Amino acid sequence: MSSESKIYFYPIWLRIWHGINALGILILIFTGINMQYSNPNFKLMDFELAVNLHNIFGILVSVNYLLFFIGNILTTNKKYYRLKLKGLTKRLKLQVIYYTSGMFKHQQAPFPLSEKRKFNPMQKVAYLSVMYLFVPGLIFTGLALLFPETIIEEVYSFSGIFLTAVLHSSLGFLVSIFLIVHLYVASIGKNPADNFKSIVNGYHDISGH
Amino acid sequence: MLESEIRTPAFLFNSRAMRSYFQLFVFIISICSISGIKAQEKPMxxxxxxxxxxxxxxxxxxxxxxxxxxxxxxxxxxxxxxxxxxxxxxxxxxxxxxxxxxxxxxxxxxxELKLEPLSTCLDCHGGDEQYAAYQFEKIDEEFQKSVHFQKSGESFTCSKCHDQHYYQAKSRTSSEVSEIVGFSNEMCMSCHSNNNKFHLISDEIKPELNKIHDWLPNQELHFRNIRCIECHTEVVDSLSVSHNILPKEQALRNCVECHSKNSMLIASLYKYENLQNRTSEGKLNTIIANKSYVIGAYQNPLLNNISILIFLMALAGIGIHLIFRIIKK
Incomplete structure (x- = not known):
């Protein structure tokens, strides 16, 4: 493996953000499940502890999101998230075909990673949805639930808190599904551990692509 | 602001005559509405x-x-x-x-008339067939086990909580959970947030409610949405409202008793069959959903099934993909 085939993909601020976010999200999912499916007969964790941890890590992940958001504004990292809508369906189709058939035939990836392209079209759509829709939605509804007096009491005869809570847990669920898929997709590479190493040391090896 | 709101919209009335008609109209409406209110009052x-x-x-x-x-x-x-x-x-x-x-x-x-012993509730309601559903005898039996009776004995009469002049059977008649909660908690607060009334019964220092409930997250929200008796009484299935107020050491302090699928609130606050019947939908979930949200207690079967399906589909997709990756390596 030559050093030329390595790209410095993940700057230190991004890796710090990712590390805190990963830990935070894992704890939030675990404590969230404990709260949503709490049962006096089967206790994974003390409810009060789950609530407190969920609140603390919710705030931590929210503040940490600012690092991601501001970091992307201030650095060139934002360019990887730019999505051209024209021909997107076609590009997505190509990527789906690669993931479902091409890669098993050892074909070249349709969108190989380079200094200019960190994400393939599918990743772009998934990351954009998660980071600019789901996570902000979770932060917004989560902060509202932390200060329930700020929530509109009734919306078309439904409790405002109820609607906010259902939206919060639904988005949380979608992020959990994203996490599972994200972890699996990260294992796709020359070596399943490569991408996990990359997000720690910052260098991505593109020789396998 | 208020003055400007009730002022006649002059721009609509160019002529003085029209404005007079409008004022007369407003006057008639006001008289009708006042007499309407009077008619609604119960006759004394x-x-x-x-x-x-x-x-x-x-x-x-x-x-x-x-x-x-x-x-x-x-x-x-x-x-x-x-x-x-x-x-x-x-x-x-x-x-x-x-x-x-x-x-x-x-x-x-x-x-000297002030000294006359007044009738107790059971003097009239004991063995009262008309109000059999209220189970006054059973209530008395439960009440005698309560900390109120244990500490103060006979001097703790029903009227200490149930003001005989103003009492309303809200838990039986109201379809609003918030109204039931407010009315019920007001009974407790009449002494527990009033030093003078508290000392009429007890010589102890009145505990500061906010302080002793410090451990409770979102205290204000809990106080507003559930009754004190939810945690401070022993729930008796056969009774609409439990009257066995427990000593503070025995009060419920376990979050999951309410925050779970089989929430205790379903057996207490939301249990009233009549409360469910009073709502048009008659579904317990609907009441909870419409009026409040209890973490853990609200489980929508449709959302649960959809989420399980999505979760299994994701796992299946990953499993199949992984198998192909291994085979085609």
Whole structure:
């Protein structure tokens, strides 16, 4: 493996953000499940502890999101998230075909990673949805639930808190599904551990692509 | 602001005549609405009107037989009645002398009348077939186990919580959970947030409610949405409202008793079959969903099934993909 085939993909601020976010999200999912499916007969964790941890890590992940958001504004990292809508369906189709058939035939990836392209079209759509829709939605509804007096009491005869809570847990669920898929997709590479190493040391090896 | 809102929109009325018509119209509407409100009020028995002539006032006058002069005094605030609250209470149609001595019909009243022992609730309601559903005897049995009775004995009468003049059977009649909660908690607060009333019963220092509930997250939200008795009584299935108020050491302090699928709230606050029947949908979930959200207690079967399906599909997709990756390596 030559050093030329390595790209410095993940700057230190991004890796710090990712590390805190990963830990935070894992704890939030675990404590969230404990709260949503709490049962006096089967206790994974003390409810009060789950609530407190969920609140603390919710705030931590929210503040940490600012690092991601501001970091992307201030650095060139934002360019990887730019999505051209024209021909997107076609590009997505190509990527789906690669993931479902091409890669098993050892074909070249349709969108190989380079200094200019960190994400393939599918990743772009998934990351954009998660980071600019789901996570902000979770932060917004989560902060509202932390200060329930700020929530509109009734919306078309439904409790405002109820609607906010259902939206919060639904988005949380979608992020959990994203996490599972994200972890699996990260294992796709020359070596399943490569991408996990990359997000720690910052260098991505593109020789396998 | 208010003045500008009620001012006649002059720009709509160019002529003075039209403005006069409008004012007359507003006047007629006002008269109709006032008489409408009057008509809705429950009629008071004429005998009561006589008592309430003085007992709704801040002052009263009487002929002092010793000085032979007319004396004007301040009314004891405890003897000032709220006519409207009395009329909407459960005993609103009673005559004052149904419970108080008929000797009160003489004025000025004989001072010794104050010492008369009044009837207790069970004197009338014990064995009362008309109100069998309320199970007054069972309530009394439960109450005698309560910390209130254990500490204060007979002096802790029903009326300490259930003001016989104004009491309303909200938990049986209201379809609003918030109204049931507010009315119920008001009963506890009448002593537990009032030093004078608290010391009428206890010599202990009145605990600061906010402080002793420090451990409770979102305290204000809990206080507003659930009744004190949810945690401070033992739930008895056969009774609409449990009257066995527990000593503080035995109060419920386990979050998951309420925050779980089989939430205790379903057995207490939301249990009333009549409450469910009072809502048009009659579904427990709907009541909870419409009125509040209890973490862990709200489980929508449709959302649960959809999420399980999505989760399994994701796992299956990953599993199949992984198998192909291994085979085609």
């Amino acid at each position: 028995t004429p005998e009561n009107e006589l008592c309430l002539k003085c007992h709704t006032n801040q002052t009263f006058t009487f002929q002092n037989t010793l000085t032979d002069a007319e004396d004007k005094r301040m009314m004891n605030p405890l003897y000032i009645m709220n006519k409207d609250h009395f009329a909407s209470g459960v005993h609103g149609k009673f005559k004052c002398t149904d419970c108080h001595s008929s000797d009160y019909e003489t004025y000025p009243h004989n001072a």
